[in-house]
Amino acid sequence: MRDSLVRRRAFAASIATIVLVLAACQGGGDDDASGGADAGNYPEGPITIVVPFAAGGPTDTVTRLIAEPMAAELGVEIVVQNVEGAGGTVAADQVANAEADGYTVLMHHIGMSTAPTLYPDLAYDPLEDFEMIGLVTEVPMTFIGSPEFEPSTMEELIAYVEANLDTVTYANAGVGAASQLCGLLFETATGLDLTEVPYDGTGPAMDDLLGNQVDFMCDQTTNTAERILGDEVKAYAVTTPERIEALPDVPTTEEAGLADLQVTVWHGLYVPAGTPQGAIDALNAALKIALVEEGVITRMGELGTAPVPEDRATPEAHREQLEAQIELWRPIIEEAGVVAS
Ligand code: MLT
16 A cells, blocks of 8 residues: 555656646746747747748748848848749648747738638638738839730720730739739729739749730739839839839829729738747847848839838737738629639
8 A cells, every 4th residue: 555655656746747847848837928838049940931922023022131131130040931822822821830939930911811802711810820920011013014015005005905805814923912913903993804824923924924925914013113124024004192213104003094903012921820929029020120221121112112110010010901901802802703713
């Protein structure tokens, strides 16, 4: 009896020890504000930023631009990983299901707010399955044509598309992409039904447009500005209320008679829900430093955009933006009757 009592106590003590060790591994035992384990000495190794579109495109360009100063601030390597497909939803789903430890980050844009309406069976909830790190930039879009495409103005483009509906091709980066949303707004504004050619990103779409394989597209200035300034493509209009500094000769959609066709592509960083608050704070602090870095400001300016002001580079402002944009685009997309098939 006695022996068994001693053995049982010893066994109980060892169980208690195991629980404690496990708790210690959990970093002091208390869950932090985000409900995740404490971040401890975050970061302790490389961080991956997942880009939902092909390398060389506008979202990849913005990501690689801020990744460098963020890595310098965090003191670790940042790896940019391109995960293409389904207009960005494949990458978002991958990150939603990644370890919530701060080492997997998603860069996404306006597509995060259109996906819930475009994909009725979307595998993730943009508001529930992610923590926001902060907004990054809001990029204007431009309508451009291939070098050999006949139209030279937005007005000529609309007339030409109307007259050649069956043959004109419009490139985009899939359902859920900014280029797809802009195409949808063009169809809504003109009443014309486009023949869309989907790519894994507007980086590869640009290659085909330069090669006259597709006729026109609407894409972010971070991918078009230098092509326009180099006269490599035809430029029809920019989707902002005012002309932009980098492209003073490109008229606005309003000047071209399409006042309702206005859109800018906001970008933000996300981590899986449950990521430790300490990691979120460190990523946000590094983002803020990157957005005031001289080289980032200059380069974004050359590409027709700018970092968001500091008060928008916050998790709170980012979440407000996402909530508002989901509500803004839902009725517009439903009215257009576009659903991913
Ligand atoms: C890209 O990086 O390829 C773009 O963001 C795609 C898009 O949304 O049009």
